[in-house]
Amino acid sequence: MKIIDTAAKVLEKGYVCDHCLGRQFAKLLSGYTNIERGRHIRTVIGFALDSGEKLKIDDVNLQDLKFRDFKPKKKKVPVCKVCDNIFDTIPEKAKRVVDNLKDYEFDTILVGARLSGNLIEKEEKQWEASGIEFCESIKSELSREIGQSVTSAMKKDLDRANPQVTVVYDFEEDDFEITVNSLYIYGTYKKFKRGIPQTKWPCSKCRGLGCESCEWTGKQYKETVEELIAVPVIEASSGINSKFHGAGREDIDALNLCGREFVLEIQEPVKRSLDLKKLEKEINKINKDKVSVENLEMCDKAKVVELKDKKADKTYLAVVELDAPVKKEDLKKIDILKGKTIKQQTPERVMHRRADLVRDRKVLDISAEFVSSKKIKISVKGEAGLYIKELVSSDGGRTKPSVSSVLGVGAKVVDLDVVGIE
Numbered sequence: 001m002k003i004i005d006t007a008a009k010v011l012e013k014g015y016v017c018d019h020c021l022g023r024q025f026a027k028l029l030s031g032y033t034n035i036e037r038g039r040h041i042r043t044v045i046g047f048a049l050d051s052g053e054k055l056k057i058d059d060v061n062l063q064d065l066k067f068r069d070f071k072p073k074k075k076k077v078p079v080c081k082v083c084d085n086i087f088d089t090i091p092e093k094a095k096r097v098v099d100n101l102k103d104y105e106f107d108t109i110l111v112g113a114r115l116s117g118n119l120i121e122k123e124e125k126q127w128e129a130s131g132i133e134f135c136e137s138i139k140s141e142l143s144r145e146i147g148q149s150v151t152s153a154m155k156k157d158l159d160r161a162n163p164q165v166t167v168v169y170d171f172e173e174d175d176f177e178i179t180v181n182s183l184y185i186y187g188t189y190k191k192f193k194r195g196i197p198q199t200k201w202p203c204s205k206c207r208g209l210g211c212e213s214c215e216w217t218g219k220q221y222k223e224t225v226e227e228l229i230a231v232p233v234i235e236a237s238s239g240i241n242s243k244f245h246g247a248g249r250e251d252i253d254a255l256n257l258c259g260r261e262f263v264l265e266i267q268e269p270v271k272r273s274l275d276l277k278k279l280e281k282e283i284n285k286i287n288k289d290k291v292s293v294e295n296l297e298m299c300d301k302a303k304v305v306e307l308k309d310k311k312a313d314k315t316y317l318a319v320v321e322l323d324a325p326v327k328k329e330d331l332k333k334i335d336i337l338k339g340k341t342i343k344q345q346t347p348e349r350v351m352h353r354r355a356d357l358v359r360d361r362k363v364l365d366i367s368a369e370f371v372s373s374k375k376i377k378i379s380v381k382g383e384a385g386l387y388i389k390e391l392v393s394s395d396g397g398r399t400k401p402s403v404s405s406v407l408g409v410g411a412k413v414v415d416l417d418v419v420g421i422e
């Protein structure tokens with residue numbers, strides 16, 4: 001019998017505990033823990049020996065069984081030769097983890113194990129003797145056992161894909177690392193004041209270290225959309241830092257009056273059950289006339305990728321100054337850009353962070369309004385990625401055609417607002 005033979009090999013020399021015996025058969029029958037499998041198989045071995053069957057078993061493995069005929073030698077049971085009885089220490093280890101997690105608010109957790117080289121070697125030695133056909137690794141059993149102890153003590157759910165907290169228990173050091181995973185909040189924001197970049201922007205002189213010109217803040221701009229929104233949320237969640245993931249961004253000097261989607265990531269939050277309605281009000285009150293948020297809701301990490309992949313058409317309102325006068329009827333020439341595919345070489349101003357290549361972007365709609373002979377207003381709906389300032393100015397001929405080229409005069413955007421994102 002294959003099972004008996006395998007079990008006999010495991011128990012042939014030295015003591016092996018029920019966990020380590022049972023783990024050898026982990027892939028057989030469900031609904032049992034390895035310790036139960038080990039106990040059952042040890043009992044069957046006992047039946048066989050008591051019936052007179054000859055099996056080479058170290059008697060140290062038979063001390064718990066009450067035989068009728070078979071007479072094992074009395075032996076003192078030492079520690080398990082595979083695991084050093086490590087499973088007996090799990091409740092105490094789990095308790096230490098639980099004590100350290102008490103201050104954090106979370107619902108889902110994943111617990112993993114890191115093993116010593118010594119333990120892995122002993123396991124491999126065991127496998128050499130008994131084979132690996134139905135077995136599970138000790139690492140997997142230890143992870144599960146400590147994970148179950150922690151989750152049941154704290155009444156939390158195990159989550160492999162998106163745990164809010166991750167614990168790795170290092171069995172060699174007998175210590176553990178807790179990673180509190182980020183909190184993700186989805187929403188839309190509007191920007192009512194020019195000169196505020198979307199995300200943190202290090203001082204160009206000192207690269208963020210702090211210098212005289214940035215008044216030792218390390219920041220190029222005093223305020224960012226990110227910070228204006230994040231500070232109250234970091235405070236409410238007792239997080240340590242934030243990251244801002246926007247569905248694209250408007251220029252520093254452009255307003256955004258239509259609402260842009262974003263995900264605010266709060267790193268290492270202590271609290272997760274936030275009153276988002278209240279936070280929304282608070283953010284909007286503090287940042288009145290600068291930035292506002294709407295539709296805040298909890299989301300997960302996947303939403304960040306979704307936003308980054310989103311290609312939205314945008315509508316802009318631009319105030320344009322011309323370097324030579326035009327007549328009102330000249331503005332009809334701009335209609336030619338409607339539906340036109342624009343060849344846009346990477347603008348001079350973003351060359352430092354984008355590859356220099358020519359992109360095709362469509363102007364979906366465009367209309368112009370006469371303000372004065374040297375000032376017009378333009379409303380443009382463009383395909384995602386169309387650079388509006390360059391569509392107007394031609395960027396020294398790098399964008400073709402442009403408002404400047406069709407009017408035959410130099411043109412420059414002086415005010416730019418995002419008014420629609422879809």
Ligand SMILES: [Zn+2]
Pocket residue numbers: 016017018019020021080081082083084085086
């Ligand atoms: Zn063991």
Ligand SMILES: [Zn+2]
Pocket residue numbers: 203204205206207208209210211212213214215216218219
């Ligand atoms: Zn500086």
